[in-house]
Amino acid sequence: MTGLVPTSVPLLRAAAEPAPERWQPGARHADFDRDGFADLVVSNEDTVRVIYGSASGLRSERNQRWTLADLPSAPADEELGGASTAVGDFDGDRYTDLAVTAVGLHILYGSSTGLSVSRARYLPLLMDSGFPALAVGNFGNGPEADLAVGQSYVDVGKASDAGAVDVVYGSPS
Numbered sequence: 001m002t003g004l005v006p007t008s009v010p011l012l013r014a015a016a017e018p019a020p021e022r023w024q025p026g027a028r029h030a031d032f033d034r035d036g037f038a039d040l041v042v043s044n045e046d047t048v049r050v051i052y053g054s055a056s057g058l059r060s061e062r063n064q065r066w067t068l069a070d071l072p073s074a075p076a077d078e079e080l081g082g083a084s085t086a087v088g089d090f091d092g093d094r095y096t097d098l099a100v101t102a103v104g105l106h107i108l109y110g111s112s113t114g115l116s117v118s119r120a121r122y123l124p125l126l127m128d129s130g131f132p133a134l135a136v137g138n139f140g141n142g143p144e145a146d147l148a149v150g151q152s153y154v155d156v157g158k159a160s161d162a163g164a165v166d167v168v169y170g171s172p173s
């Protein structure tokens with residue numbers, strides 16, 4: 001067989017269970033450790049996982065898994081509540097970084113050893129209860145990648161559920 005070869009990997013066991021209404025899996029890829037192999041990010045209602053690529057494909061040895069409780073500076077007693085993810089080099093060090101929205105915005109920075117919560121940043125953006133829409137690009141204000149966070153139901157002033165877009169500009173580490 002040539003071309004695409006289907007291989008089933010049981011990444012999201014929760015998918016076999018009844019899905020809450022808001023359940024929405026997310027998948028991204030980027031080379032967080034710059035070893036030349038793409039690494040895979042999968043997220044669901046309450047968990048973000050990273051599976052690192054290798055010469056022999058995605059390998060489980062270096063798997064990472066975070067819930068909200070693992071992310072630094074996040075408010076306690078909250079559920080992840082809908083993690084959206086996006087990737088970009090937000091600090092311009094050539095390692096791709098991971099943005100995770102969960103009760104605010106978390107940036108996990110890439111490095112030669114991959115992503116680490118010990119090198120993460122938390123921005124307490126006001127979040128609504130849905131899955132924010134994320135877009136990455138260099139919108140200007142420095143060469144680093146920037147992040148736009150769109151939310152449908154966030155209140156703006158006296159306008160409830162008005163919706164808003166926050167833009168977070170990257171900056172050197």
Ligand SMILES: [Ca+2]
Pocket residue numbers: 030031032033034035036037038039052053
């Ligand atoms: Ca990699």
Ligand SMILES: [Ca+2]
Pocket residue numbers: 088089090091092093094095096097109110
């Ligand atoms: Ca970076």
Ligand SMILES: [Ca+2]
Pocket residue numbers: 137138139140141142143144145146169170
């Ligand atoms: Ca920029």
